[in-house]
Amino acid sequence: MQKAVQTLFKIMPFLFGIGFIAPLIAQTMIYWGWEPPLGLSPIGFGLLIGGPWGLYATLRGRWV
Amino acid sequence: MGVTEGRGATDAMFFREGLVEAPARGDAPAIPLTGDASLDKHTRVALLREEREIARRFEGGKMWIYPAFAFTCYAIWLSFFPLAIMGWLNLPLAFVLSTVFAVGGYVTSHEAMHSNIGRPGSKTRWLNEWTGKVSTIIIVFPFSMARLMHLEHHYHCNHPEKDPDYPDRADGPWHAIYKTWLNRQPGVDGSIHIYKRILAEMGTKEAADSLKDTIRLQLIFLAVLFGMAWSGYAIEAALIWWLPRHIGLSYIRFYLSWAPHHPREERGRYTNTRLFKSRLGHIGSIGMETHFVHHLYPAIPSHRTKEAYYALRPVLEKRGVHCPEI
Numbered sequence: 281m282q283k284a285v286q287t288l289f290k291i292m293p294f295l296f297g298i299g300f301i302a303p304l305i306a307q308t309m310i311y312w313g314w315e316p317p318l319g320l321s322p323i324g325f326g327l328l329i330g331g332p333w334g335l336y337a338t339l340r341g342r343w344v
Numbered sequence: 345m346g347v348t349e350g351r352g353a354t355d356a357m358f359f360r361e362g363l364v365e366a367p368a369r370g371d372a373p374a375i376p377l378t379g380d381a382s383l384d385k386h387t388r389v390a391l392l393r394e395e396r397e398i399a400r401r402f403e404g405g406k407m408w409i410y411p412a413f414a415f416t417c418y419a420i421w422l423s424f425f426p427l428a429i430m431g432w433l434n435l436p437l438a439f440v441l442s443t444v445f446a447v448g449g450y451v452t453s454h455e456a457m458h459s460n461i462g463r464p465g466s467k468t469r470w471l472n473e474w475t476g477k478v479s480t481i482i483i484v485f486p487f488s489m490a491r492l493m494h495l496e497h498h499y500h501c502n503h504p505e506k507d508p509d510y511p512d513r514a515d516g517p518w519h520a521i522y523k524t525w526l527n528r529q530p531g532v533d534g535s536i537h538i539y540k541r542i543l544a545e546m547g548t549k550e551a552a553d554s555l556k557d558t559i560r561l562q563l564i565f566l567a568v569l570f571g572m573a574w575s576g577y578a579i580e581a582a583l584i585w586w587l588p589r590h591i592g593l594s595y596i597r598f599y600l601s602w603a604p605h606h607p608r609e610e611r612g613r614y615t616n617t618r619l620f621k622s623r624l625g626h627i628g629s630i631g632m633e634t635h636f637v638h639h640l641y642p643a644i645p646s647h648r649t650k651e652a653y654y655a656l657r658p659v660l661e662k663r664g665v666h667c668p669e670i
Contacts, residue, residue, distance in 0.1 A: 299569070
C-alpha cells in the first residue's frame with residue numbers, strides 16, 4: 281500500500297497534466313472561443329500540452 | 345504540547361533565558377541588557393518578570409472570532425462548489441473570496457495550533473481542534489501536520505535543518521516570492537521534503553498520523569480537481585480551489601514565514617524574529633509586523649500582538665531590542 285501511494289505521488293505531476301491541466305486548457309479555449317490548431321479537438325489539444333508538460337514536471341521535478 | 349506553549353512556555357523560557365544570546369543592535373543602550381553572559385543576571389531576570397507580567401494581560405480575549413470566522417468561511421467556500429455547478433456563482437468574486445479564506449484560514453488555524461481557543465482538557469478543546477481542522481482544508485495542509493510543523497518551527501526557529509520553515513529563507517522580497525513557488529515544485533528539496541524528514545526523525549504515532557492525513561487530504565484535493573475538470577468544471581475548480589490554494593500558500597509563506605524571520609541568521613529569543621513595517625499595513629500583512637511578540641508569547645492571539653507590543657516596548661527597549669514605530 282505504502283509503495284503504491286509512493287509511486288502514485290511520484291507520477292502525480294504527469295497525472296495532474298492529464299487529469300487537470302488538459303481539461304482546463306480545453307475548457308479555457310472553449311470559453312474564450314479559441315480554435316485549436318491542426319484540426320484538433322479542444323481536449324485533444326489540452327492533452328497534447330498537459331500530458332508532455334506533466335511528464336516533463338515528473339522527470340525534471342519542476343513545472344517550469 | 346511543547347515548551348513554547350502558553351504559560352508553561354514562558355516559564356520554560358524564563359529559566360532558559362540566561363542561555364540565549366541577543367547581539368546588540370545599532371541603537372542599543374550604552375549598557376547592554378541583552379542575554380550577554382557578562383550582564384547582571386538580576387537585571388535580566390527582573391526585566392523578564394516584568395515582561396511576562398505585561399504579556400499576561402494580553403493572553404486570551406475575544407477568541408470566539410477565530411472559530412466564527414473559520415466555520416463561516418468554510419461553509420461559504422463549500423457552498424461555492426454546488427453553486428458553481430448550478431451556474432449560480434459569480435466566479436471572479438468566488439475566486440477572490442476563496443483566496444482570502446485560504447490566507448485567513450491559516451490565521452485561525454494558527455491560534456488553534458497554539459491551543460489559544462481551547463487548552464487541552466478545557467470545555468472548548470473540541471472547538472479548538474475543529475477550528476484548526478476546517479481552517480487549513482483550502483490550502484490542503486491538514487491541521488495535524490500544520491500544528492506539528494509549526495511547533496517545531498517555534499522550538500528550532502531559524503535552525504537550518506530543524507526549522508521546517510527554513511527553506512523559505514531568501515535574500516530579499518522578490519527572491520522570497522520566487523522561493524514560495526520553488527519550494528512547492530515536486531522534485532525540489534522544499535517544504536514537504538523537509539516536513540517528511542522531520543516527521544521521520546520524530547518517529548511518533550502523531551507524526552505518522554499527520555503524514556497519513558496529508559496523503560488523504562492531497563488525494564481528496566486531486567480527486568475533486570480531476571473529477572470536476574473531466575465533468576466540464578475545470579475553470580470553476582481552478583478558481584475556487586487550485587489557484588486560491590497556490591496564491592494563499594505563497595502569501596502565507598511570504599508574510600508568515602519569510603518577512604518576520606528574515607534574514608534567518610539569529611536564533612536567540614529576542615533575535616530570531618524581527619519587527620518590521622509592512623507596506624500592506626498590519627491587517628494586510630496578517631499581523632506579522634509584530635510576529636516578534638508571538639514568538640515571545642504564543643498565548644497572545646494574533647489580533648492583540650500589536651497592542652501587546654506597545655505595552656512591552658519600554659521593557660524590550662531596556663533589554664536592547666530595537667523597537668521601531670509600527
